Amino acid sequence: MGDIVLVEGSNQLNIALIPIAAEEEALIYESMSTSTTGKFTLGQTTMVKVQVRNPNDVAVEEVVEISGIGFSELSDNPITITIGGNSVNVARFNIIYDAIGTYTIYCEDLSTTVEIVQGEEVPGLGGIFLVGPGEFYELRDTYGTVYGTAEVTPSNCCFYGTTFGGQTCRNAGTFDYDVWVGYLRNNAAEPDAIYSGEYQWSQMLGHYYNWQASGLSLDAFKAAHPNWDILGGMEMWFLSRIPAYCPFTYS
Amino acid sequence: MKDGKKAAIGVGVAAGLGALIYVATRAKAAPPPPPPGRANLYGKVTNAITGNPIGGVLVSLNGLKVSTNTGGNYIFEDLDPGAYLLRFTKEGYETVVY
Numbered sequence: 001m002g003d004i005v006l007v008e009g010s011n012q013l014n015i016a017l018i019p020i021a022a023e024e025e026a027l028i029y030e031s032m033s034t035s036t037t038g039k040f041t042l043g044q045t046t047m048v049k050v051q052v053r054n055p056n057d058v059a060v061e062e063v064v065e066i067s068g069i070g071f072s073e074l075s076d077n078p079i080t081i082t083i084g085g086n087s088v089n090v091a092r093f094n095i096i097y098d099a100i101g102t103y104t105i106y107c108e109d110l111s112t113t114v115e116i117v118q119g120e121e122v123p124g125l126g127g128i129f130l131v132g133p134g135e136f137y138e139l140r141d142t143y144g145t146v147y148g149t150a151e152v153t154p155s156n157c158c159f160y161g162t163t164f165g166g167q168t169c170r171n172a173g174t175f176d177y178d179v180w181v182g183y184l185r186n187n188a189a190e191p192d193a194i195y196s197g198e199y200q201w202s203q204m205l206g207h208y209y210n211w212q213a214s215g216l217s218l219d220a221f222k223a224a225h226p227n228w229d230i231l232g233g234m235e236m237w238f239l240s241r242i243p244a245y246c247p248f249t250y251s
Numbered sequence: 252m253k254d255g256k257k258a259a260i261g262v263g264v265a266a267g268l269g270a271l272i273y274v275a276t277r278a279k280a281a282p283p284p285p286p287p288g289r290a291n292l293y294g295k296v297t298n299a300i301t302g303n304p305i306g307g308v309l310v311s312l313n314g315l316k317v318s319t320n321t322g323g324n325y326i327f328e329d330l331d332p333g334a335y336l337l338r339f340t341k342e343g344y345e346t347v348v349y
Contacts, residue, residue, distance in 0.1 A: 003349045006290040008332045010281055013292060016299035017308065017344040 027062055028053040030088065032110040040097045040116045045074060048093040050107045054083035064091035070103030070116055071095040282326055293326035295319075296339060308341040 030051045065078030075094040083089040097116040304323025337349040
């Protein structure tokens, strides 16, 4: 017993079938790698590559993001990539390692572990110092090059092993050099201060992260904080040039 | 056809089984009528989205099986009038049963 009844003669039944929508298959995160392998030097920049496969017939856009600690991004993160149908594409992230230790970088189900160590180069006396005055900082490298706009003079610059203001620059922590920060502008009575390299480094990174998190362009940041002009620029310079010049690497 | 115009499908159609059904008011390119006292069933299967004919659809009528041609057409001939089970199946499409 069925549900249609055919009568004598011709019976016509036209029908339209509904296609089953093909299910979109999940993208496959195939691999994650760094442009170099092994131990990494503090301040070293490298590229992290994440390869993603699209098993579907149609192209898709995918937001790829890496996470973890021990590094800062020098390029956008996350990154949106377009992956053609049944093909692969690679998301590339430029990062800088900014803390000693063993860390893992994650992306979806992928991960890669890196060991970040102190750089082998030990500079001579002088090195790079952060100096005052005031809220303005400058950097001077071993070769005497000054980065920033304020002139560094012997009176406000301290070299490792020398004394200034009755205090001796010293190596108090794991930095090869400590950082001397000059007296504050408009407050000559403020005692000179010597901060550990670790402290100053953390301060620098803190400023940088704050700036980065603000979502402002560097120009906008400078406009909003005119007194931070040098500082903002220095931070960017600091992070980008440290691999080549930083002598007070962690030990 | 009894009245010579309309297809007479006694459709106890459990409509909504994933198919769109329509009964032609006038048969086009209809096959020759069956002998007196006999029945036939014919029709065309199309894609509900594109409207294109679907070939290779397995059409089963009480165990009798035919496939649609490239034009989506099918036909069962020399049948006894009466109630039947009718099924349309094709990979990639929702199966329809009457």
